[in-house]
Amino acid sequence: MVETTGGGPQDGAAEVLDRPLPDGVRRRVVQIVADGFGGLTVAKLPAQLRQYARFTPTRRAKFAGNAMAAALETDPLFRQRIGEKLREAEPELTGALDSGSPPPAADPLDVAAAAYVLRPPGWVKLVTAAGEEAQRADAERADEETRAELERLRAELDRAREHTRSETERLRAELDAAKKETDSLHRKLRSALADVKRGEAALRKLRGEMDAVRAEGQAQVSAAESETRRLKARLGETEAALEAARRAAREGRSVEDMRVRLLLDTVLDAAQGLRRELALPPVSVRPAETVDAVEPGRMTPKDIAARALSEDDPAVLDQLLALPQAHLVVDGYNVTKTGYPQMPLEKQRLRLLGQLAQLAAQTGAEVTCVFDGAELAAPVLLAPPRGVRVLFSKPGVTADELIRQLVRAEPPGRPVIVVSTDREVADGVARAGARPVASAVLLKRLS
DSSP states (O other): OOOOBTTBTTTTTTOOOOSOOOHHHHHHHHHHHHHHHTTSOGGGSOGGGGGGTTSOHHHHHHHSHHHHHHHHHHOHHHHHHHHHHHHHHOHHHHHHHHTTOOOTTSOHHHHHHHHHHHOOTTHHHHHHHHHHHHHHHHHHHHHHHHHHHHHHHHHHHHHHHHHHHHHHHHHHHHHHHHHHHHHHHHHHHHHHHHHHHHHHHHHHHHHHHHHHHHHHHHHHHHHHHHHHHHHHHHHHHHHHHHHHHHHHHHHHHHHHHHHHHHHHHHHHHHHHHHHHHHTOOOOOOOGGGGSOOOOTTSOOHHHHHHHHSOTTOHHHHHHHHTSTTOEEEEEHHHHHHHHOTTSOHHHHHHHHHHHHHHHHHHHOOEEEEEEOGGGOSSOOOOOOOTTEEEEEOOTTOOHHHHHHHHHHHSOTTSOEEEEOOOHHHHHHHHHTTOEEEOHHHHHHHHO
16 A cells, blocks of 8 residues: 655655765654654554554653664655654644745754655755754854863863963972072081081091090009009018017017016005005095086076076076076077067068077077978078077978977987977976976067
């Protein structure tokens, strides 16, 4: 069965396309076949296309494009049926093609695809023209893309040139800095080399001096060894002479001992004879009885002072300090805060120590002044005055405890006078054998 188009029976059937179908036209042809495919029954489809009957147009164009293009080219009846579906879908375009005047505003690819399906007279020309138009459009598009790419490349080239210029300037600056640093390093290296040369020269000089010193030392050692040998020889001679002298002395001493013993016997015999003639009694006085001390029941200097003077009389302190080997121990802050508490601690210490120095010079007694170290914020820079021992208590130890340690350190029988108003201190030192004196008594004595 031969079907005809509106332009006459088989008007374009003799025309043959002598080149491959352009890609754009082929895609449009496959889309036309895929759209008209669904309006045909399975019996009207070529055998090779029936398996795609249930596909959607999109999947049909994707998976059966080559098969549909081949069937459209080789099966005129299938092409005619697709053409009928195209006329139903695009009546204006197909009518214009049948009349031989395609619409000028239509897409050349749509016109070429419709002409390829309908095969009107001159369809080869339309397909060729559409292919050329598509190629021109592709060429123009490629040209536009090429120009855009060229502009982009030019912009990139400008940026690259600018980056290269800035990088070149940076590298040039770094190179200049590196040259300057290299010059500086060269100068430093030359200076270091000069220092090394000077050091080597000094080392050589030092080695020469060391060799000279070593040679001189060896000479001195040799001389010392010779002198040692000479001295050993003289020592041997001296020891021999000494031994001979000792032997002579022993021989002489035996004679002298005999004479002395004879003289001693003579004296003893004379003394015994004199004792018998004078009828002297036995010795009743022993050396220990001649030592001056306080016996039980006799009055001590303390008792005498207590009877003669009141406890707050400064003369008591003078009497106590007049005792042999007296030791005066002063509770420093107890005295200063009793006498002049309004003064700063530093001035209190200086004033008291100056007065104690005068007292030590007047009496000749040993004087020790004790301060509480807990009130010190920093070490005291203090030069103790002549005749006064200055002590500060250690951390964790009070001045009272330090005073008791000083009293316990004294031998029994030595006069120790402790100046403090603290009752606990006074009682403690009294039990240890010391004599407590109130701070007011010392202040009166010092004033």
